Structure formats: C-alpha cells, structure tokens
Amino acid sequence: MKKYLAVAKATWQEYLTYRTNLFLEVIGGFVAQLVIIAVWFSIFRDLKTEIVAGYSLPEMITYLLGAGIINSFILIASQGDEINDDINRGKLSGFLVKPLSVPFYWLSRDLCRRALTFILGMGEYLVIILILSNYFIPPFSLANFFMFCLAVLLGGILHFFLFYIFSIIAFWMDQTWGPRFVIRVIMSIATGSLIPLSLFPANWQLVFNLLPFKFMAYFPLQIYLGKVSVSEIILGFSALLVWISALIGISVWIWEKGLKKYSAYGN
Amino acid sequence: MKKYLKIIWIFSKVNLQNQMAYRPSFFLAVLGKATRMLILILLFRVIYFNTPLLAGWEYKDVFLLAITYLTVESTILTTFHRNLSYYLPDLLKKGDFDFLLTKPLNPLFYSSFRIIDLMDLTSSSLVIFLWYYYFTHYASAFSFLSFILYLILLGFGLIFLFSLLVIFASSAFWTINATGLGRFFEDIIRTGRFPTDVFKGAFSFLFLYVFPIATIATVPSKAFLGTTNWPYYVYLVVFTFILTLISKKVWNYALKHYSSASS
Numbered sequence: 186m187k188k189y190l191a192v193a194k195a196t197w198q199e200y201l202t203y204r205t206n207l208f209l210e211v212i213g214g215f216v217a218q219l220v221i222i223a224v225w226f227s228i229f230r231d232l233k234t235e236i237v238a239g240y241s242l243p244e245m246i247t248y249l250l251g252a253g254i255i256n257s258f259i260l261i262a263s264q265g266d267e268i269n270d271d272i273n274r275g276k277l278s279g280f281l282v283k284p285l286s287v288p289f290y291w292l293s294r295d296l297c298r299r300a301l302t303f304i305l306g307m308g309e310y311l312v313i314i315l316i317l318s319n320y321f322i323p324p325f326s327l328a329n330f331f332m333f334c335l336a337v338l339l340g341g342i343l344h345f346f347l348f349y350i351f352s353i354i355a356f357w358m359d360q361t362w363g364p365r366f367v368i369r370v371i372m373s374i375a376t377g378s379l380i381p382l383s384l385f386p387a388n389w390q391l392v393f394n395l396l397p398f399k400f401m402a403y404f405p406l407q408i409y410l411g412k413v414s415v416s417e418i419i420l421g422f423s424a425l426l427v428w429i430s431a432l433i434g435i436s437v438w439i440w441e442k443g444l445k446k447y448s449a450y451g452n
Numbered sequence: 453m454k455k456y457l458k459i460i461w462i463f464s465k466v467n468l469q470n471q472m473a474y475r476p477s478f479f480l481a482v483l484g485k486a487t488r489m490l491i492l493i494l495l496f497r498v499i500y501f502n503t504p505l506l507a508g509w510e511y512k513d514v515f516l517l518a519i520t521y522l523t524v525e526s527t528i529l530t531t532f533h534r535n536l537s538y539y540l541p542d543l544l545k546k547g548d549f550d551f552l553l554t555k556p557l558n559p560l561f562y563s564s565f566r567i568i569d570l571m572d573l574t575s576s577s578l579v580i581f582l583w584y585y586y587f588t589h590y591a592s593a594f595s596f597l598s599f600i601l602y603l604i605l606l607g608f609g610l611i612f613l614f615s616l617l618v619i620f621a622s623s624a625f626w627t628i629n630a631t632g633l634g635r636f637f638e639d640i641i642r643t644g645r646f647p648t649d650v651f652k653g654a655f656s657f658l659f660l661y662v663f664p665i666a667t668i669a670t671v672p673s674k675a676f677l678g679t680t681n682w683p684y685y686v687y688l689v690v691f692t693f694i695l696t697l698i699s700k701k702v703w704n705y706a707l708k709h710y711s712s713a714s715s
Contacts, residue, residue: 206632213639220643220650227507227650228499238502359473363480370488374495385498 188285189293196297204301211257211305218253219313221379222246238384239412245381246320248406250310252378255337255402257306258299259344259376265352265365267294272355277447288349288440295345325411332418336405339425344401346432353436356443371396377403397428456561464568471570478571485575489522492645493582507649512590513677514647519582520676521645521669524606526576528613528641532564536621537634539567544624550712560618560703598676605672605685608692612667613641615692615699622699622706644668660684664691 200207229242240248268291271277280287314321324330351365373379375398382393382403393399404421407413413421471478496518500511509517540563543549552562620633640663648659648666659665667688674681 203632205627206635209632209636213636217639217642220646223650223655224499224506224646227652228503231505231507232503358476360477363474363477363484367480367484367487370484370491373488374491379495380498384502386501389498 189289192285192290192293193297196294197301200298200301204305207302208305211302212309214256215253215306215309215313218249218256222249222317225249238381240381243320243322244410246317247322248381248410250314250317250321251406251409252402254303254306254310255340255405256378257310258303258337259341259401265348265361267291268349268352269355269361269365272353272443272447273359281444288436291349292345296341299341322410324409329408329411332422333405333409336400336408336422336425339422339429340401340405343397343425343429343432346429346436347397350432350436350439353439353443356439356446372398372401375399376401377406381406397425397432400425400428459557460565460568463565464570464573467568468570481571482574485572486578489575489578489582492518492522507647509647509649513673515586515590516676517647517669517673518645519579519586520606520673522579522582524609524613524644524668525641526572526579527610528617530569530572530576532614532617533637534569534634535564535566536617537637539563540621541624541634544710547712549710559707563621564614564618594676594678598678601680602672602676605667605675605688608688609667609669609672611696612664612692615695618699619695619702622702625706625710640665641668644670647673661687661691664688667692 225237225242225245228237229245235241237245271280271291277287280290324333347368348365351368352361354364355361375382375393375396377393377399378401382390382399385393393403400421404413404425408418408421493515496506496511496514499506500514504510506514540549543552543563552566553559555562617637620637623633643659644665648656648670651659664671671681671684671688
C-alpha cells in the first residue's frame with residue numbers, strides 16, 4: 186500500500202506542474218454545464234410550470250450541478266492514453282521488473298488525477314452553488330448523502346476498469362484511441378450527466394438500464410435527490426457491484442492473456 | 453492561393469495514409485464522431501419531448517441550428533482546431549517548430565493546416581445527410597438572399613473562431629504546454645450548440661457582443677429563417693475584423709519571441 190501512496194504522491198506533484206492545463210480542462214466542462222443549466226432555466230420560464238418530467242426547477246439545477254461535480258471526478262478526458270502508450274512504447278517492461286502490481290500502479294495514478302480534477306471542479310462549482318443557492322437543494326438525508334458519496338466512488342472505479350479494459354487491448358492493437366472514444370461518446374449521454382435519463386422516452390430508458398453507465402452519474406444523483414426507494418438503492422448497489430466484479434474479472438483475464446502476447450516493442 | 457490549396461490536398465493525402473495505418477481505430481473513431489453528432493440531435497429530441505419550445509425556437513428550427521453548429525464544428529475539427537490547439541504546442545515542446553520555419557510557407561498556414569483530420573472529414577458525411585434530412589422534412593420556403601446571408605455569416609463565424617484560436621495557440625510559445633486551452637476552447641464553442649436566446653440579461657450581452665458565440669450557429673440560423681438584424685451584422689463585421697488584426701499581431705509577436713527548444 187505504501188508504494189502506491191508514493192506513486193500517488195509523485196503523480197500529484199507531476200500533475201500539479203500542469204495545474205493550469207487541468208484547471209482549464211475542468212473550467213471548460215464547467216462552462217458547458219452552466220449552459221445546460223441556462224437551457225433548463227429557459228424551459229421552466231417558457232412553460233411557466235413548477236414541474237417538468239418529474240423535476241422541479243431546484244431539483245433540475247441541483248441535478249445538473251451535481252452532474253458537473255461528478256464529471257470533474259469521473260468523466261475526465263483522455264482516459265487510458267497513458268496505459269495505451271506504456272504498452273505500445275514498451276515502457277511497460279520497466280514496470281514489470283519492479284515489485285509492484287502494474288494495474289494498481291495505473292489505478293493509483295488515475296485516482297490521483299481524479300482527486301485533483303475533483304478538487305478543482307469542486308472549487309468552481311462551489312462558487313456557482315453559492316450564486317444559485319436559492320435553487321440548490323441539500324441531500325435528501327444524511328444517509329442518502331453518504332450513499333451518494335459511496336455510489337460516486339464506486340462509479341469512479343467502474344469507469345476506471347471500463348477504460349482500463351479498452352486500454353489494455355493495446356496488447357493486440359497499435360492504437361486503442363478509437364474504441365475508447367466511442368465509449369466516451371456513448372457515456373456523454375448514457376451516464377445522465379447531460380440530462381436526467383428519466384426524461385428519455387421509455388424505450389431509450391430500457392437501453393440505458395442495460396448499460397453500466399447510469400451508475401456513474403444518474404444513479405448517485407437519484408440517491409442524492411431522494412428519488413429512489415430503499416429497495417431500488419439496494420438493487421442499484423448490487424448491480425453496480427456485479428458490474429465492477431465482472432469488469433475486474435474481464436480485465437484480469439485480458440491482462441494475463443495480453444502479458445503472454447507482450448513483446449516489449451519499442452523498448 | 454492555388455499553391456496553398458494544392459498543399460492542403462497533399463496534407464490530406466499524407467494524413468489519410470497515416471490514419472489508415474490503424475484501420476480499426478480509424479473506423480471506430482469515425483463511428484464515434486458520427487455518434488457524437490447524432491447525440492446532439494438526440495439531446496434536442498429529448499428536450500422537445502418534454503417541451504414544445506426552447507427560448508421561442510421550435511424543434512425544426514433548432515434542428516437547423518444543430519446542423520449549422522455541426523457544420524462549423526466539422527470544418528474546424530477537420531482543419532485548424534487540433535493543429536493549433538494540440539499539434540503546435542507539441543511541435544514547440546519537441547523543438548520541431550524550427551523545421552517548420554525553414555519551409556517556404558507562411559508559418560501560420562503551415563501550423564494551422566499541417567494535419568487535415570480525415571476522421572472528421574469522413575464523419576462529416578453525416579452532416580450532409582442531416583442537411584438533406586432538414587431540406588426534405590423541416591425546411592419551409594426560404595429566399596436566395598437568406599441563404600447567401602447565412603453562408604456569409606457562417607464564414608464570419610469561422611473567421612472569428614480561427615482568430616480566437618490563433619490568440620489562444622500563441623500562448624504556447626511561452627507556456628509550451630497549452631493543451632488545456634485547446635480543451636477549454638472546445639468546451640466554449642460547444643456553448644454555441646444551443647440558441648443563445650436561452651441567455652438573459654448580462655449573459656445574453658456577453659454571448660452576443662463581448663464573446664459572440666452566437667455567431668457560430670444562432671445568428672446564421674436566424675438569418676436563414678428570415679430574421680435579420682443588420683445593425684448587429686455591422687457590429688459583427690467590425691468585431692471580426694478587429695479580432696483578426698489582433699490575432700495577427702499576437703501571432704507575429706509570439707513568433708518574434710520564439711526561442712528554439714530541445715533541438
């Protein structure tokens with residue numbers, strides 16, 4: 186554990202060197218989210234109604250602000266580039282001879298980057314939460330808040346393993362940017378970070394329910410707002426854990442197969 | 453002009469060969485880019501599933517706005533966006549910019565159009581289909597003048613974005629790593645995918661006059677739909693002209709202060 190903390194510490198310092206870049210990445214997403222909020226203000230103003238698709242204006246604003254914060258924690262850009270490059274440029278060889286687990290090394294670096302973008306994102310969103318404090322509603326209950334935090338954390342792990350799988354296929358492919366990009370594009374809508382999934386027509390919701398992406402934003406935010414029952418929360422967490430276990434299982438299998446194929450090309 | 457068009461054609465061919473070296477990734481990226489375009493249409497579909505109007509815009513008009521935005525986005529992604537946002541800082545970091553300066557070409561042209569992204573160009577065929585869909589399903593009668601005005605405004609939107617990006621990219625001569633600005637720029641232009649009429653008060657002023665994101669899609673689409681605002685067009689012409697001059701000055705200033713790295 187100690188060595189992974191050391192990796193995290195070194196990664197933290199490395200990313201802090203490029204803090205302006207990270208800050209700009211996060212602030213760009215922040216501006217984009219503010220525009221969506223303006224769209225919903227406009228819809229509620231035009232419709233002159235209290236509720237749209239089961240959401241009051243404060244619920245919708247809270248949902249979108251929460252989704253923005255989760256975005257800065259989870260949905261960061263260029264996920265998996267480093268893993269792809271480490272494998273394809275032969276840098277992996279250097280890690281394999283060290284007394285550490287390479288996937289845990291990558292996970293430590295990933296969590297560290299997430300923590301940094303989360304802090305930057307949180308700072309930006311806190312300002313807007315203060316400005317829109319009339320529209321920002323607190324968590325449904327303290328228990329819901331803790332479950333929300335747990336769901337976000339597990340959503341982050343799910344996200345890591347999903348991209349990890351699509352990065353370590355670099356053992357067989359020269360470039361994995363394409364499949365990772367497709368996943369990112371699907372995620373932009375299927376996580377519910379752009380718009381609550383319950384606003385989609387029923388057949389679309391059916392598709393989204395079959396995918397793991399809703400656990401990254403929609404599910405935690407439903408818990409925060411108290412829009413899901415206890416049984417739905419239990420069912421949701423169970424499904425989330427099944428998805429994580431399945432992805433870990435698949436990733437271990439691909440990793441072992443990949444290592445046999447690895448030829449340290451480029452080293 | 454002919455020489456530069458020929459060079460762009462050569463850049464395209466070379467880049468197609470490079471990108472096709474990773475065929476599965478190329479086709480998946482094209483699929484992803486096309487899906488991203490459809491997601492914008494889907495997003496509006498879902499919004500209109502819950503409301504009949506968005507800031508006074510009907511769905512068919514927002515469809516036009518969306519494909520206008522996608523046309524602009526595809527154009528800049530295929531041409532200068534990544535060149536200036538990501539590849540230029542990379543050239544500077546590795547010291548390869550010196551090599552670029554030795555070419556008998558305008559450095560700004562070379563830096564902006566060196567890599568023509570064929571993935572974006574291929575996925576742009578979907579934009580053509582969306583235009584066909586618009587004309588066959590939603591478009592009502594429009595005048596020839598509106599269409600010409602639409603094209604001119606679209607051109608001004610592109611010049612505005614190019615000038616803005618040149619200013620952003622010039623900062624790479626000092627900061628070296630300016631990729632964060634590229635991502636920031638991407639997110640900022642995405643603001644243009646919604647009608648700027650959703651903004652009220654100070655924000656409306658900001659996106660119309662100070663940072664006229666409205667020029668990307670809202671203003672041309674309105675012109676196409678027959679709503680003209682001549683005083684604003686005059687402002688836009690003056691604004692774009694001044695911004696272009698500033699970007700040229702900033703670029704030249706950055707070039708003068710360039711000191712090679714790594715090489």
